Each structure stands twice: as C-alpha cells, then as structure tokens.
Amino acid sequence: MKTRYSFGGDEHIFVECDEEMSLQAFFKGLSITNGVRDSRIKGVTEICPANASFQIKFNPDEIAPDDLLAELKRIEETASKSVASLKTRIIEIPVLYNDPWTHETLMRFRERHQDPSSTDIEYAARINNLGTVDNFIKAHSGAPWFVSMVGFVAGLPFLYQMAERAKQIEVPKYLRPRTDTPKLTVGHGGCFGCIYSVRGAGGYQMFGVTPMPIYDPTQTISYLKDFMVLFRPGDIVKWKPIDREEYDQTVAAVEAGKFQPRIRDVSFALDEFEKDIDGYNRKLQEALYGH
Amino acid sequence: MAIKVHSPGLSTTVQDLGRPGYYHIGIPLSGAMDSEALRSANLLVGNDENAAGLEVVFMGPELEFTASATVAVTGGEIPPKLNGEPRETWTSFAVKAGDVLSFDFLKAGARAYIAVSGGIDVPVVLGSRSTYTLGALGGHQGRKLAAGDELPVGSASKSGAAGRTLPVSLRRMPGSPATLRMLPGLYWHRITEDAGKHFLADTWKVAPEADRIGYRFRGGQKLAFVDRKPPFGAGSDPSNIVDACYPYGSIQVPGGTEPIVLHRDAVSGGGYFMVGTVISADMDLIGQLQPHMPAQFVAVDMAAALKARKDQDALAASVRAALA
Numbered sequence: 157m158k159t160r161y162s163f164g165g166d167e168h169i170f171v172e173c174d175e176e177m178s179l180q181a182f183f184k185g186l187s188i189t190n191g192v193r194d195s196r197i198k199g200v201t202e203i204c205p206a207n208a209s210f211q212i213k214f215n216p217d218e219i220a221p222d223d224l225l226a227e228l229k230r231i232e233e234t235a236s237k238s239v240a241s242l243k244t245r246i247i248e249i250p251v252l253y254n255d256p257w258t259h260e261t262l263m264r265f266r267e268r269h270q271d272p273s274s275t276d277i278e279y280a281a282r283i284n285n286l287g288t289v290d291n292f293i294k295a296h297s298g299a300p301w302f303v304s305m306v307g308f309v310a311g312l313p314f315l316y317q318m319a320e321r322a323k324q325i326e327v328p329k330y331l332r333p334r335t336d337t338p339k340l341t342v343g344h345g346g347c348f349g350c351i352y353s354v355r356g357a358g359g360y361q362m363f364g365v366t367p368m369p370i371y372d373p374t375q376t377i378s379y380l381k382d383f384m385v386l387f388r389p390g391d392i393v394k395w396k397p398i399d400r401e402e403y404d405q406t407v408a409a410v411e412a413g414k415f416q417p418r419i420r421d422v423s424f425a426l427d428e429f430e431k432d433i434d435g436y437n438r439k440l441q442e443a444l445y446g447h
Numbered sequence: 448m449a450i451k452v453h454s455p456g457l458s459t460t461v462q463d464l465g466r467p468g469y470y471h472i473g474i475p476l477s478g479a480m481d482s483e484a485l486r487s488a489n490l491l492v493g494n495d496e497n498a499a500g501l502e503v504v505f506m507g508p509e510l511e512f513t514a515s516a517t518v519a520v521t522g523g524e525i526p527p528k529l530n531g532e533p534r535e536t537w538t539s540f541a542v543k544a545g546d547v548l549s550f551d552f553l554k555a556g557a558r559a560y561i562a563v564s565g566g567i568d569v570p571v572v573l574g575s576r577s578t579y580t581l582g583a584l585g586g587h588q589g590r591k592l593a594a595g596d597e598l599p600v601g602s603a604s605k606s607g608a609a610g611r612t613l614p615v616s617l618r619r620m621p622g623s624p625a626t627l628r629m630l631p632g633l634y635w636h637r638i639t640e641d642a643g644k645h646f647l648a649d650t651w652k653v654a655p656e657a658d659r660i661g662y663r664f665r666g667g668q669k670l671a672f673v674d675r676k677p678p679f680g681a682g683s684d685p686s687n688i689v690d691a692c693y694p695y696g697s698i699q700v701p702g703g704t705e706p707i708v709l710h711r712d713a714v715s716g717g718g719y720f721m722v723g724t725v726i727s728a729d730m731d732l733i734g735q736l737q738p739h740m741p742a743q744f745v746a747v748d749m750a751a752a753l754k755a756r757k758d759q760d761a762l763a764a765s766v767r768a769a770l771a
Binding site: 162163164165166167168170172174175176177178201202203204205206207208209210211213216217221222305306307308309310311312314321328329345346347348353354356371373384385387388 | 467468470471472473474572579581582583584589629630632633678679680681682683684687688689690691692694695696697714715716717718721723724725726727728749752753756760
C-alpha cells in the first residue's frame with residue numbers, strides 16, 4: 157500500500173492511500189484525515205475522506221501548497237502507527253428488493269445494460285454465481301456493510317461489504333449511465349453498494365428501494381431534524397429485506413413522523429474483524445437486535 | 448420589497464458566492480459559476496459582494512419589482528430591457544414599483560447575473576442562499592425559478608446610485624477558443640504519453656450537456672490508456688478508479704472519450720479517473736461558455752497557477768476600487 161499525493165489544481169491535495177479498495181486503505185485515510193483535523197492547519201478548508209483515498213481543500217493564499225504537502229506527509233507518518241478502530245453506529249435499513257419503481261426504471265434503460273434480457277438483480281445473481289435472486293438477496297442482506305465514503309450527491313453512502321473478498325458482490329456499472337434513478341434506490345457498482353439519496357442520474361445496478369429517507373433538506377423528518385444527512389463515514393449498515401406491506405407501512409410511518417430507525421452504538425476494530433469475520437459480524441448483529 | 452416572476456427564463460437560480468464546508472458529505476459549493484460577475488453586479492448596486500443575486504442561463508426571465516431599487520446586470524451579454532426600453536449591461540439603473548425587467552436574446556457568454564439593492568433575501572441554509580437543485584437545497588425552495596414565484600428582497604443599507612458603470616477592461620470573458628489552464632495530475636499517469644499530447648493539442652468543443660454540475664467537451668481524440676490489471680473495487684473499464692473525491696475543476700474522461708470539468712454543483716466523488724484540474728483562476732470563464740464553443744486545455748505548473756490566482760485577485764481588487 158503506497159500513499160500517492162497529487163495536487164488537484166491550486167486548491168486541493170488528492171491523496172490515494174491505495175489503488176485498490178480495502179478496509180486497511182480506508183482506515184489509513186481515516187487516521188490521516190483525523191490527524192489533519194486535529195492539527196487545525198491554517199488554510200485547510202475542507203477534509204473529505206473517501207473509500208481508499210481522501211482530499212484536502214485549502215486556500216493557497218493562507219498556506220503554500222508545498223508546505224501543506226509536507227505537513228500531510230508528516231501526519232501520515234504519525235497516523236500509520238495508530239490503531240484501526242472507531243466508535244460508531246450500526247443502522248438497520250429496510251429494503252424492498254425487486255420493487256416496482258426500480259423495475260420500471262431499469263426497463264426504460266435496458267439498452268444501456270450489459271444484459272438487456274434480464275433485470276439488474278437477475279444479472280447480478282448470475283455473474284456472482286449465486287444462482288437465484290433469493291440467494292442473491294440472502295447474500296446481499298447477510299453480512300453488514302461499512303460506510304467508506306459519503307458523497308457523489310448529498311448524503312449518498314458508499315457501502316463496502318463486510319465479507320471476505322471472495323464472497324463480496326461485484327458488478328460492473330451500466331454501460332452508459334442512466335439519466336434517471338428513483339430516490340432511495342439501493343444500488344451497486346464495482347464492489348460498492350450505495351443508497352441514492354435523491355432522484356437523478358446514476359450508473360449503478362439497481363436492486364431495490366428503501367422506504368427510509370437518508371437526506372432531508374427540509375429537516376422535517378423526525379430523525380433528520382438535527383442534521384439533514386444521516387450517514388457519516390465509519391457507520392455500519394445492515395439491510396433488512398421487507399415485503400410490500402411493510403414498505404407501505406414504513407412510508408406511512410415516516411410521513412406521520414412516527415418512524416424511528418433502529419440504530420445502536422458499536423465499536424469497530426479492524427484487526428479483530430479480520431481475525432474472525434463471521435463471528436465479528438454476528439456480534440454486530442447482536443448489538444443491533446439484542447437488548 | 449419583492450420580485451414577481453412573470454416568466455422564469457431557461458434556468459434562473461438564486462446564487463451567492465457559495466456554501467463551503469459540506470463537500471465531505473456530498474453537498475457542493477454551489478454559488479455563481481462566474482463569481483467575479485456576481486461580485487461586480489453586487490458592488491454596482493451597493494450590496495456586499497456576497498449578496499444573493501440571480502444567475503440567468505442563455506435566456507432571461509421577466510421580472511416585476513414591487514418597490515424602488517437599484518439593479519445591475521453583468522456577466523454574459525443578455526441585454527436587459529426595463530418596460531421594453533434597453534438598459535446597459537454592467538451599469539446600474541433605477542427601477543420603481545411596477546417596472547418590468549425583461550431580456551433580449553443572448554449575444555455573448557452564457558450566464559448573466561442580476562443584482563438588486565438589498566439582495567435576494569431567501570433563507571440562509573448551511574451558511575448560504577445559493578441554490579443546489581440536485582439536492583433541493585437553498586435558494587428559492589431548492590429549485591430554479593418558476594412563473595408565479597415571488598422572491599423577497601432585503602432592505603438595502605446603502606443603495607448604489609444609478610448610472611455607475613464598470614470599465615470594459617475590468618470585465619473578464621473567455622476568448623475564442625477559450626483557454627482553460629489546467630494542472631496535470633491526479634490520474635494523468637493512466638493515459639499514454641501520446642494521449643496526453645493529443646489532449647492538450649486538440650481543440651475541444653463544449654457539448655450540449657453543460658450545466659452547473661459539469662461542462663462536457665467533445666471533438667478531441669479518444670485517450671489511450673496505459674495497460675493495467677483493474678484494481679479491486681474499481682471496475683473493469685480502463686477509465687475506472689476506486690470511487691474517490693473529485694476536486695472542483697477536475698477533468699474526468701469517462702471511457703477516455705469526452706472530458707467533463709466539474710463546476711459549482713459538482714458531484715463530490717465517483718469512479719472515473721481524472722487527468723488534472725482546471726486552475727481556480729479560470730473557473731469563472733467556464734461559466735460563460737456556450738455549447739459548441741471551442742476550447743483548449745493548456746497545461747501549467749503550480750507556480751503559474753498561483754500567479755494566475757494573484758492576477759484574478761488583483762482584478763477583483765480593481766473592481767472594488769472602481770466601484771468604491
């Protein structure tokens with residue numbers, strides 16, 4: 157894993173922790189960005205962690221680009237000694253797989269897909285050797301997922317499946333991006349899952365929708381009153397497959413201000429997770445559903 | 448005081464100088480694409496530089512004022528008319544209750560800025576009045592204007608006099624072809640040396656898909672990639688990377704075909720490689736490019752980028768001095 161620094165014009169430093177995705181690369185970025193935040197470097201205006209990289213926006217009138225670069229490299233050296241762990245939350249997200257809205261949308265954009273004769277979820281099940289859609293849903297909703305980046309559009313989480321690499325679901329993005337994606341679509345591209353926070357363009361395969369808003373610029377939804385964006389990097393997500401009846405009930409409960417998402421505080425330690433992935437995930441689930 | 452929207456134009460939005468601080472959760476800067484033009488319009492009418500005005504794209508709105516005010520229109524040449532009578536751009540003029548501001552056809556540039564003494568007084572959201580339409584955030588109800596809207600205008604602490612003009616030498620517009628200086632980097636190493644040469648030598652044309660999120664260019668040669676084994680998580684296309692942050696001004700080239708320069712409403716990250724970043728001093732120019740206009744990317748180093756930034760600051764200082 158070799159850290160690569162590059163200037164993004166005169167206002168950004170872009171730092172790639174690793175070319176390929178891994179939780180090690182994510183945590184390396186997280187510890188450096190935490191170090192940058194704690195250092196309160198004059199002229200740093202935005203700190204944006206990403207999956208296996210991060211970006212610092214700065215004002216070159218306040219700090220010379222080369223000085224900031226040197227400072228980041230110094231922080232990287234200290235950060236590399238830190239332990240990859242964090243105090244975070246596990247959040248249950250209900251999903252209606254194979255829903256009518258993403259189905260209508262994916263049919264409209266079939267000619268942009270690798271396999272126009274099947275649906276996105278059938279295609280993903282097949283190329284991941286899972287046989288049936290039911291098996292795919294089991295695999296998708298079995299292990300929890302790690303929020304390794306928030307962005308693209310407001311509040312959209314990128315989700316990294318907490319499973320050994322051989323078991324991780326991988327799908328290509330659409331051949332050409334769609335111009336439309338339903339709001340709250342559960343999508344997947346490369347090794348990353350996502351939830352589309354708003355309606356708009358997108359290239360990820362579409363598997364279902366959640367009835368649970370994750371971004372609310374009006375800040376009227378009960379659990380988004382304090383801040384309009386639900387997710388932050390490091391959050392852990394557990395999908396819960398639901399049927400149409402529960403979907404409709406949840407939508408109504410959200411509208412009535414009565415829906416409370418299931419969220420529990422947990423801590424996460426990368427070395428323990430890697431020692432026993434299945435065991436660790438079971439403990440996370442117990443924290444989510446236990447009392 | 449308010450502004451009644453009779454017709455909205457093509458895509459008119461409330462913008463100030465932007466909403467920094469939330470890019471890490473995908474909420475971009477927003478704000479005027481030609482920031483210096485908005486600054487100038489505000490100073491012409493006696494506002495703070497950062498007051499909210501209206502950004503007009505290609506086609507002007509028709510607006511009625513409910514009280515007296517001073518107004519200025521800057522940026523791209525979309526000639527204003529008051530009650531059907533021509534008014535000068537880059538020059539402040541007085542309006543009174545019942546007056547109607549309309550516009551002639553676009554003559555040059557792409558975006559005009561309308562400032563009104565007192566500023567457009569929509570609610571401040573996360574520190575800014577700018578509209579981020581993709582996220583339905585800020586501005587007037589989080590969207591572009593529609594007929595029938597009524598925009599509140601703040602009370603002017605000091606109204607600028609009518610008839611003040613910004614000298615032509617202080618109005619910055621792109622040339623033809625537009626020259627966009629860029630700092631190569633980010634994933635520049637993904638393309639071959641030959642492709643890098645073509646990218647800089649070719650004349651590109653602004654594609655119809657050009658908006659506040661990004662400007663797409665076409666007409667140059669397809670970029671050839673250096674061979675590689677796709678890194679885990681990136682995707683199989685040679686232009687894919689593990690989804691990462693996108694700098695403002697970064698130039699991504701999906702599939703190696705059409706470069707896209709991200710602007711004020713940028714998507715904050717994604718899975719396409721970038722060849723470099725347009726320097727901060729040239730970002731305003733992009734906001735004034737129309738589809739089909741020719742443009743050329745010119746590679747510069749950091750020293751040149753910082754020098755250009757200083758020049759841009761000096762221009763802003765001259766504008767302030769001229770309108771003090």
